[in-house]
Structure formats: C-alpha cells, structure tokens
Amino acid sequence: MDRNNALTDPKKLVRVELKNAGFDIDKIKIPDRVYLLADDIFDEMVSRNVGEYRYPLGGKLYVFNKNENIGFIKGHMCSPAIATQAEDLIAGGVKELIHVGYAGGLQPELVLGEIILTDGAFNDTAVARLYGYDYDIIHSSKDLTNEIEEMITSAEILYKRGFHWTTDAGYRETWGQVMDYRDKGALCVEMEGVGLFTIANYRKCVATGIYVVSDVYLEDDWKLGWEGNDIKKAVGEIIDMIIKSIR
Template sequence: MTIILGREKPVIDPFDLVASRGVSAPCRRFMLTFMDYTYRVGRRLLENVEKVSVYAPVRGAVKGRFRGVEVCVVKLYFGAAASAMALELLIAAGAREFVVVGEAGALHPSLRIGDILIPTWGVREEGTSYHYAPPSYTPRPDPKLVELLEEELERIRRRGIRIVKGGVWTTDAVFRETRDKVERFSGMGVLGVEMEATALMTVAHYRGAMLTVVLSISDELYGDEWREGFRSRKLRRTERICVEAALSALASRRCVE
C-alpha cells in the first residue's frame, strides 16, 4: 500500500496539543541522543544541571549551561517514529535548534569504527518521513548548524579520527541491511546506515526548525564479515568528541544569528 501524504490539518495537531496542556520547552537549544553513554557525557559537560520534564516520549532529560548558554540534553527512544514524535512535541513547545548525536554502521571503507559521519543528505527507508514529504524529497540538515558542528569537530578531534560528510541511509529494519543493499547504496555515495536521521531532518524542515546530525561509526558493514565496535575505547572517545562538539555548536552565538 502506498503511503498517502495528507493535505489537510491533522486531527491531533502537536501545537494545539501542547497549548492545551499549557507546557513550554525548558530550553530553546537541544542535544538529542539515543545512547546511555552519550547522554551521560552530555550531562557531565553541563554546569548547573537539573532534571527537567518535557512533554514528549523520552527516556531522560536534563537542563544546564554550556559556556554560559542554556542547553537541554535529551535521551530519545530508538527509531524514526518515536524520535520524530518527540521532536514534533519539542518544536511545538518552543524548541528551535537541535543537534542529534547518534551511531551508524559504515557502508564504505573510507569510514572505520571510531570515525565521524556528518550526514548532508539521506536515503529514506523509514516510514515516518513519507507523512511529511513526497517520495521525491531528499532530506538535508540545516547548513548553518552543519558548518558550526564541523568547525567544532575539527577543533577538538584527536589524531586518527576521520570526519567525513556524505549520505546516510535510514532504515526501520536493522536485520534487513542486506549485502546487495549495502553495495548499492555505497555505490550511490551513501556512507552510513542508522535508524532516525532522515525522519528527523524531514520533520525539522517541515516545521522550520534547525537540525543537524553527527554519527559515530560503531560498526562496519562493507567487508566480507560484519565488524562491530560497540564497546571499543575508540568509539567511546569519538562519542565524547561528538557530544562536546554538539554542545559547542549549540552554544555558539552564530547558532541563532
């Protein structure tokens, strides 16, 4: 069955829902993440940290200050549908700038475990984004946030960590990342695969919010055998760098100029 892109006002509108509850976002700027480790790192890097309640399905949320700027760090549920729902409600409550810190599997030998991918476009194999944009739409991040994020990553990265920009493949089916699809998408210039990026970029664009994504490479799908590094020290080091860069980009004065 083909997904029908609705044209009329939704029955449940997130802005109406948030207004009816009388809630507002505790911050304007948000670092969104999915992993326990990156959430803990983000929390530790903030000053004056306090737990906050957000009107959205999340696994944790704190507010603090980074370089004097108020920022929230939120741990989302995995997957396009759940994370897009949370993003919708945060935007409706007044949040405007987002950096998403995640993990991805590498599709091309140019990326190894512990490297960094900044998605600049995406292949949509999740279902959520098709309710916001037609099949011809190519999701992209906010260019200003990409620039700020890249500058911060270059400033704080360690030797041996590559930073690459390129395509990302977002899928709902982790166990259907088949060899033929890996080779096909890699040949198209897609560098990594994960579960949320294209949906979040599409929703942010639809709502007029600023959002970009940074992905630590956690595993490699392009070799003869799958190679994973989910518990490796190199991945943890890279994730610390990505979190610091995300918070630095959000705290930049240029973020909202």
C-alpha cells in the same frame, strides 16, 4: 475541511502535559537548541554534571548550567519515534535539533569510532512519505550543519561529511543494499535521520546529525566495535566538543 488537513496539533497536547506537570508553556523558557543524544551518549553527558533536568518535554529535557538556551535529551530510536519527539520539542519552542547517534559504516575505508557529519539521508522510511516528503533524500539544514562542522574542526576532531542512509529495519541491511548505497555515496546507515529532518523541514525548523561509526559492513562480515575503546573515545570527543561550545 480539506481531507489532507491534520486533525492533531502537538502544541495542544504539549500544553496540557506541561500544565499537568506544573508548567505554563507561555511563561517558561524552553531552550532554542537541543542535542538529542543516543542511549549511553546521553548517559555520558548526564554523568558530566553540566546540566539539570528541567522539563517533561519530549522525554526528560535537560538544560545546560552555563547556558539555559541550550539543552539535551535522550533521543528516541527509529524515525517514527524521533519524529514524534521532534514534534513535541518544536511544539514546546525548540528551534534547532542536533542528533548525536550511532551508525553502521558502509564505505570500505570507514573504521570503528569514525565520526560522520551528515548533509542528509537517503530515505528508506515510511514517516517521510506520510508527512508529504516522499523524496529520495531528506536534507539536513545546511547552515546548522556548517556551524557544527566549525565546532568539530575547532576541536581538531577527525571526521567525514556527506550523505547517509536511513532505514526502518535495523537488522535487515543486505549486501545488495550496502553495495547500492555505497554506489550512491552514502557513508553510513542509521534509523533516525530521515524522521528528524522531515519534521524539521515540515515545521520550518533546523536539524542535523553527527554519527559515530559503531559497526562496519563487509562482504563476508559484520564488524562490531563495542568491545574496544574506539567508540568510547569518539563519544568522549563529541561530548567534550559540545560542552566546550556552551557559553
């Protein structure tokens, strides 16, 4: 046996977990597209009563009432966790993964509540290397990102599109790193993008990410946005956009 062959198969475990919950993976309809929503973004979607919890897959997988081929779930935090979650979802049959999360703004012109659509992430993680993707940038899926961009522009939402930085250390962004990634053109920093995009590439699926700027890095300050309404407004716009797109 090749020493590099993985001994594990996520579909084998997912099959057992679903069976234990009373589901036959070969007979149920898992959504093709799933939105992985961070923390209170997920809570806001649930509060809209637009879907129902259906399957214990990658967490609690909800299905939209108007289209059972599209679902949403609370996204896990950090690249290793969301990578494992993505493995489970893909093993269950999901083909498209869209992360909606929070990020720290790197470029000085970014403001709290700004929305960023990513073309991929500068890789500052371990999980990509372990999957054989030890590259400087792990790209999101261009066609899916273009589709989401069309949704955003149709909803008349202001946004920026470009690359960002994924780190494994959420409280260790240094001023030197911020300057370096600014020079590379990174718009923001978060902890999940590389993990998600690595698995999508590895499993021949597609993924992209939308980020709300929740804080901004300045030379002499860390500006937080949780006390105002800018973040809440941006989250509401994204939730409205997703719901409106469900047909």
